[in-house]
Amino acid sequence: MKSASNAATNGILKSRRLTGFLSSAILSCVYFFLFSISFFKKTYLFHRNRLTYKSRYDRMKQNPFLLSIPIRKESIMNRIYEARWIKPDYEAGESASEFFRNFRPEKPVKCATLSVSALGVYAARINGEKVSYVLAPGWTSYHHRVQYQEYDVTGLLHAGENVLSITAAPGWRMPYAALGGAACADWQTDELSATEYAVIASLVITYNDDTEEVILTGNDFAVRETCWRACNIYNGDVYDASYSVNTKLHPVKVLNHTRSILTPQEGEIICEHERLNPVEVIHTPKGETVIDFGQNMTGYLELSLCVPAGEKIVIDHAEILDAEGNFYTENLRSAKEQIVFIGDGEYHVWKPEFTFYGFRYIRLTEWHGKADPDYFTAIVVHSDMERIGMFECSDKRINQLYHNIIWGQKSNFLDVPTDCPQRDERLGWTGDAQVFARCAGYNYNVDKFFRKWLSDVSLDQRSTGAIPPYVPNLGMAVPSAGWADACVIVPWQMYLLYGDRELLARQYVTIKRWVDYQYELGDDYVRSGRHYGDWLAHDADTSQCNGATSKWYLAYAYRAYSTMLFIKISKILGVKDSDLADYEKKIEETKERIYKDYYKDGMLNIQPLTQTGLVIALYFGLCPEGTEKAHAEKLVLMIHDNDDKLTTGFLGTPYLLHVLTDYGYHDLAYTLLFQDKMPSWLYSVDHGATTMWEHWDGVRDDGTMWSKSMNSYNHYAYGAVGDWLYGVAAGIDTDEEHPGFEHIRFRPVVTNRLDYVKASLKTKYGTIRSEWRHMPDGQTEYVFTVPSGLTATATMADKVYELTEGTHTILA
Structure with a gap:
């Protein structure tokens, strides 16, 4: 087997695109550089004549099921590549569908790893407990690649009947205003339109005797409709709690869609962060009931509600109120940013799973009963940086x-x-x-x-x-x-x-x-x-x-x-x-x-x-x-x-x-x-x-x-x-000669408009701190912190100081 570096080198030499653009001198340099790729201690792969990089997983802070493992040869050959893409055998449109399979572990389980991806977005569950992060697998150029995620689900399996469930929705596979309401033509194949979704997964169960059982998406899965009647990133959610989801099970349609586009998780996961409570309930001049969360944000609502069977509530989202204090949505253009929840007479704590909203305010366009602020929580969602x-x-x-x-x-x-x-x-x-x-x-x-x-x-x-x-x-x-x-x-x-x-x-x-x-x-x-x-x-x-x-x-x-x-x-x-x-x-x-x-x-x-x-x-x-x-x-x-x-x-x-x-x-x-x-x-x-x-x-x-x-x-x-x-x-400046703050340049620019400025920056070497403040005697006090093992140069006006590790106070 060829080494990864040799494979990458050969891929480059064979790439018509690359040779068409590189001079022989530059090509020789790139060849030498890639041949020595072991210097970087990473795995490089070539995909569609372009160099792509497989990063290491970081420990996923808010999701204990996500594995923290390096990308090795075994990971690159994950069993998900043996699975098949599947989609519903019916026209799902913007509704979400649940793919599932029951299984029984044959022996005591040592470990179990679930790998999942989707053309679209998915929510994976084992025995009803969600293991996937928000809006997985993220958004990539679908015709080139799609990320998959690995989850350690060992603790969720039990003796007897277990259920693997993957609910999927279109996500970013949708019509775009930028395309005049059309979908991206590059994402369409003979088997899958640009707005259809599909999932692929493998569940590898390793028993105590080190034998394995592998469950792969394919004909053994079934699919059914869900209460999510519409999920659209621009328009929002239509959720019908009264919809009967168990009346009909459907076979899946197994696709021949390529699995070569699968790639391990490379970016940061998306997850929930702050939870914001309402700061005010507003009754606008137009008679609207509006709730203000006090902060413009991206995320979604969590609602505590009980809606009579067959009746609905409608909630709209907005960033701002107009000059008269009324709810303003004209800047959304064609996006609805709307939640429609149809009740079943039962109490629910509910939140979206397959889209996100940009908002500070919500309008209770249709609501039943009192608008108690305790019913509403805004959940902030972004990449886990x-x-x-x-x-x-x-x-x-x-x-x-x-x-x-x-x-x-x-x-x-x-x-x-x-x-x-x-x-x-x-x-x-x-x-x-x-x-x-x-x-x-x-x-x-x-x-x-x-x-x-x-x-x-x-x-x-x-x-x-x-x-x-x-x-x-x-x-x-x-x-x-x-x-x-x-x-x-x-x-x-x-x-x-x-x-x-x-x-x-x-x-x-x-x-x-x-x-x-x-x-x-x-x-x-x-x-x-x-x-x-x-x-x-x-x-x-x-x-x-x-x-x-x-x-x-x-x-x-x-x-x-x-x-x-x-x-x-x-x-x-x-x-x-x-x-x-x-x-x-x-x-x-x-x-x-x-x-x-x-x-x-x-x-x-x-x-x-x-x-x-x-x-x-x-x-x-x-x-x-x-x-x-x-x-x-x-x-x-x-x-x-x-x-x-x-x-x-x-x-x-x-x-x-x-x-x-x-x-x-x-x-x-x-x-x-x-x-x-x-x-x-x-x-x-x-x-x-x-x-x-x-x-x-x-x-x-x-x-x-x-x-x-x-x-x-x-x-x-x-x-x-x-x-x-x-x-x-604050003066924490970068240095081309010493990138990544391996040597620090402190160059604060002081003003009498401010009494003090302070800033800190966490680097791989430790935390850098810079602070200055005007003193009563007219001098300015500077305090600089240099992480262990580093040096710094501090420049104030015409004076230059060479600093070693530690905290330094300078009066000037």
Whole structure:
């Protein structure tokens, strides 16, 4: 048998896609690197001519049934590969179906392992006890791969009759508004439509005498309808408690659908987190009964209720109330976000299992009896990421902004980094992910989360090298500058934050193919007219979304920036400088093109000149040598001319404060942070936001809303400012030369607007802490904590201190 590294190497050499894009020098480097893959102590596999990575399982905190085992050869050959995909023999539509089989253990059981997956979502139970996590198996590019999960169910088996049950629903296999109400054509096969679901499972029972019994999905299973009459991620749930589920059992339809798409759990599991109680029952001017949970969130309700047989309750969800205080759902567009529960006269404690909702408020559209707040609990649901970052300062509004950033991330990091959790979209937009990735990595450990998503980015990359604008992709393949570049920027940020060199290696081919694509198409890509631009900037007519900054300029700028990062990544992975000379030349050619088309007399001259245009030029290093100070001064003048307000959109905002502080304009950076006139970060805070808004002016001063066509109140992109709070205000900064904080750079930037700032960051080496506060005598006290075995460099104003492990207090 060939080793995993040799298999991967041979796969690469045979890959037509790869050889079409790699020069012989780079190919030799990749060959050598993959041949030495044992350095990484991980298992690499090739799937559909693309490199995919099989991670190790982590212990699943909230689900003791999920196994914590390394991926070994035996795991890769899990018995689930011997099972068959099965689906109902009837048209299930949006209803959920229960697949089940009874079994009797023959002897005393030593251990039992259940492996399950679904095209759709599933809930697995043994003898009525749920063992699976929320919305398993998660969302992937279904035509390329689907994750399976392993559960230790030993303690749930007993002597006599046992029941294995898997209830499944469509999940993300549904019609999409982005496709005009159609489903993803790539997911359809001869046996399975793009909206149908199927399950596959194996139960391996090992007896005390080490013999095994293996139960596999196939003809031995039966299926029946359930009380879940409709489950739709956009529209919600219809649950009929009075529906008779035992009247008819159906045979399953066994499919020939490929099992090669199965892959072990790679990302973080999705699970339940906070439980929120109502803070207020509101009776609106329209006479609606509305319950406020005090926090915009993603998850679902848990209801305690008894509904008369045959009657129903209807509950709608919303993020916000309108200017008159009425329930507002127009921004949901076609999504219903509605629960319909039909009663059977019995008492139930009930919650959804196959969808999720984005909401702060619920409306009791139809209700029986008193609306007792004790009947309602909001359960927060997101990927089970470890919280590693904390930030606090003396200003309540900045703390609320930070709170909103955290909750925006929690709400949208649900297996995939989505744009929003409520309207008929909820897609893994690449641009949103790349602008927020650095902040996300300070808040939570997102390395594993992004590993899984980046695998699908690679799988969805087109044969040309193009990266689609959202992943998992539904068939929309045209790339956009600043969006497609997520395939470069996100791995780079994971490297800086966590030192994840291995991720760079795994994504290297994807990165290179994207960079090469841009040069191969040249102006056909840059001037395609498909770029989203500086999305939602306030430097153009705000009725349109693309901002005023030239899209072509931004495309050239991102091409240069991604190439710069590609060269850095290549050198980290051991590629020789001589093999990268062509790319160095391409950067210079791109700069020359930018200077020719968009500069005049050494100064940026895009029409119109925008804050974002200058920020990108400065942050990406695109200013002609010696003109950087002049460009920074021009940026400052433009901000002052706009009453000290920003105008940047999605692409300019993440870098704005960094550029100002990099060029010494610390006071102006803090002025923008504290600005509360629209557009600003504190504008939404002052208007009661509990998560980040999609638009700077999602609610106007007069209480009216931005257009109902695209107006989310839970959109994390502008929360990218959070990385400036950690890295500049608190001063816990990354270092390219020492990634993953193996050497710490403390560089706090102090302001008189705050009495104190403190932050902490948990790393693999220990917890880093940085704090500063103004003292009564006019001095500033700095306190830095360096984990055991590490060193740090602390820079305050013109003074530099070299620190060793321990806690250090400095007065300056």
